[in-house]
Every structure is written in C-alpha cells, then in structure tokens.
Amino acid sequence: MKLHEYQAKDIFSKSGIPIPNGQLVTTAEQATKAAQIINGPPWVVKAQVHAGGRGKGGGVKKAHYPYEVVTATESLLGKPLVTPQTGPDGVIVNQVLIEEGIEIDREFYLSMVVDRSTASPTMIFSTAGGMEIEEVAAKTPEVIFKEHVEPAVGWMPHQARNLLYGPEPPLTPAAVRGLMAVMANVYKIFIALDCSLIEINPLATNREGRAVALDAKVIIDNNAPFRQKELLELDDPREKDPLELMAEKYHLNYIRLDGNIGVMVNGAGLAMATMDVIKMAGAEPANFLDVGGGASEEMIAKGVEIILKDTRVKAILINIFGGILRCDVLARGLVAAAKKNEIHVPLIVRLAGTNVEEGRKILSDSSLEFLVARDIAQAAELVAKQVSGVN
Ligand code: GDP
Numbered sequence: 001m002k003l004h005e006y007q008a009k010d011i012f013s014k015s016g017i018p019i020p021n022g023q024l025v026t027t028a029e030q031a032t033k034a035a036q037i038i039n040g041p042p043w044v045v046k047a048q049v050h051a052g053g054r055g056k057g058g059g060v061k062k063a064h065y066p067y068e069v070v071t072a073t074e075s076l077l078g079k080p081l082v083t084p085q086t087g088p089d090g091v092i093v094n095q096v097l098i099e100e101g102i103e104i105d106r107e108f109y110l111s112m113v114v115d116r117s118t119a120s121p122t123m124i125f126s127t128a129g130g131m132e133i134e135e136v137a138a139k140t141p142e143v144i145f146k147e148h149v150e151p152a153v154g155w156m157p158h159q160a161r162n163l164l165y166g167p168e169p170p171l172t173p174a175a176v177r178g179l180m181a182v183m184a185n186v187y188k189i190f191i192a193l194d195c196s197l198i199e200i201n202p203l204a205t206n207r208e209g210r211a212v213a214l215d216a217k218v219i220i221d222n223n224a225p226f227r228q229k230e231l232l233e234l235d236d237p238r239e240k241d242p243l244e245l246m247a248e249k250y251h252l253n254y255i256r257l258d259g260n261i262g263v264m265v266n267g268a269g270l271a272m273a274t275m276d277v278i279k280m281a282g283a284e285p286a287n288f289l290d291v292g293g294g295a296s297e298e299m300i301a302k303g304v305e306i307i308l309k310d311t312r313v314k315a316i317l318i319n320i321f322g323g324i325l326r327c328d329v330l331a332r333g334l335v336a337a338a339k340k341n342e343i344h345v346p347l348i349v350r351l352a353g354t355n356v357e358e359g360r361k362i363l364s365d366s367s368l369e370f371l372v373a374r375d376i377a378q379a380a381e382l383v384a385k386q387v388s389g390v391n
C-alpha cells in the first residue's frame, strides 16, 4: 500500500524527521490561504499522486509570488499528470501540497528497503540526491553506500557513521548529526509501520547542516494492514488501477503488465511458470491473474471479466492445474463469464488435474469457442501464434 507524499511527511514529522512546513489543498481558494500562512517566497507546489518522477513531468512547481502558488495549483488540480513513471495517459491530480521552499546546500538520497539476498532491512545512502537512483546505480555506483541491519540488534550509530564518513566532499559535523538522526528515525518507522520501502529523495541539508526531507515515499507491506489498521484510512483508491480494485474486491491476485495476453492461472508458482513460457514463445503477458487455490465459480467469472475489460488483451490463456480448485468449477465459471460478456478474443485453455474430463465436457457442451492445449508449452505457442502480427 503506497502512501501519498503528504501522508508520509506527516508520519516523518511526528517521528522527528524534519520536513518543510506545508499544507494540503484541493481548491484554488485553499491555495490562496496557504500562500498567506506558509513561509515564502519561494513556495513549492507539488502534485500528490502515487507516481514518482513528478519533477520531470511538471508536477513540482516553484512559485515566487502568492498568485503563482494559486495558478500553479490550478494548473495541476483535476488534470492528468504524465511522468516517466505513469502511463502515457497520466494520472489525475486530486490534491496538491504547498510547501515553503527550502534553501538547499546539498541533496542526498536515503532509503530503507528489505534486501532479499541478505534477508535484512538495508539502509541505502547516496550523495547523488534528487536523481533517479536506478540511473545513479547504473552510471556511478561508487556514490551509493549500503548498510544491512541485523534485525535482532537494530540500527546502530556506527552504521550511520559508515555511511556518512565515506562520501566526498566530506559532510560537515552538523550535517552528519542531522543525517544520523534521520537515519535512526527512518529505521524506527520502517519497523514500526511494517514498511517495504521508505525513500527520501532528496534529503536536503542547508548551510547550517540542518537535514530536511523534501520528498517522501512510503510503501506499507501489503501483508501488514491487519496489524496496521490506523494506516488503512490513508489508502487512496483513486490512485489505483480500476481493474486492480475490482480484483481486490473479489480476492483475486491481479497485477497489470505491459503485454497483450490475458493470463488466468491458479497459484503464484503456476502464474510465474506461465509468464515464463509465454515470454519464451515470444509473446508478452498483459497481466498476472492468480485466482488462488480455492476459487469459486463466481471468482473465475470475475477474473475473466477483469481480463476482458482490458482493451489491450488480444488473446487469453487459461492455465489451470485442478487441485483444490476443480476443473469443472473453472469450466462453469468460464461459461458463466461468457454468458455475461462476449469473449471477443481467442481463448486458449489448458486444463489438468482433478475433474479434468468433466471440465472439458462442460466447455465442449457450451457454445464457447476455444482452443485446447495439451500442455503448457503448447498453450504458450498457441497463444503466441494468435497474437503474432497483432499489436
Ligand atoms: P519527484 O520528482 O516526484 O521525486 O518529486 P520531488 O519531491 O523529489 O521534487 C522534485 C525536485 O524538486 C527535487 O529533486 C528538488 O530538487 C526540488 N524541490 C522539492 N522541494 C523543494 C524545496 O523546498 N526547495 C527547493 N529548492 N527545491 C525543491
């Protein structure tokens, strides 16, 4: 679950990480008032959307006069913002954060993630702040510093010193003190809120060495909400893909991808294997839809409906290994979905396992048109053939 910048900054501020003074607005009138209350000029007017790269997409504007705060707000509110991280259609801006413009001496990058290879929370610090970290990692990996945390011990001051005494030019003692405090707080928040990511880019210091989080990105682990109930109200469904929302409602694991083959499988392992064979056959999946082990007819039907709603989908591959989810249940779900929605793209079905004969019979007795694949490799070939030449 992603948080908005303003929500993440609110958490930072309560935990002792300095942030610029700011106010969230949803109308031009509120922006006028905000410009009177908040220190400036300059002010920084920031679109609140879950996508990053807003700076590059025109979603972060500097204002030098109060009227510029208002016009910048108006130019963002209610309109789509396209950034390198959104699709070409962009995402609608519903809220804008107006902040005091902070005078920056140096900009840093700071984040905490779970490093799967060492199975530990890891602090990443870089002197190349304000830039995309992927780009920094590719071009100048020598300015990225990492510290793994032993979870039983927690974040230790010497680890902060390891990160802060490396960079060139050296940091001032005041900046080291400020950044050390930020690092300790980042770790505390990361653990307390079950985060999968905290990223501050840029984390700025001014000439006096005071550290301020200019940007804030926080992602809460999707398995944590049951023990982070207070955070649930921070969820903003407007930021989500409508098809992902629909999938969530029916307890389907759905992830949108970039290709044109709709994929429905049961089980994440089978999903990944299916993605692999589709790619090996030279095609690209449009989604990852795992109906799970115990899917009902209704869930199957909803899954098919979700795939059909995606206009990019040019063929559908259904790959089910009947276990707890029986092949006849899958077949009934498919038939039910076909009754409700016209299936206008080729459908390739590969069934195996429990009640497979019954499932096949239900499908062939129905008016559904589909191709049956013997095995997973043939399924991928068939589906790739259907979309070859189609864009
Ligand atoms: P992102 O592009 O979505 O990551 O948005 P950011 O919040 O990182 O803002 C983009 C850039 O705007 C930052 O890298 C900063 O250089 C700049 N910026 C943001 N807030 C301030 C501020 O208060 N003062 C100044 N001078 N620059 C700022």
Ligand code: MN
Residues within 6 Å of the ligand: 130, 201, 202, 215
């Ligand atoms: Mn940023």
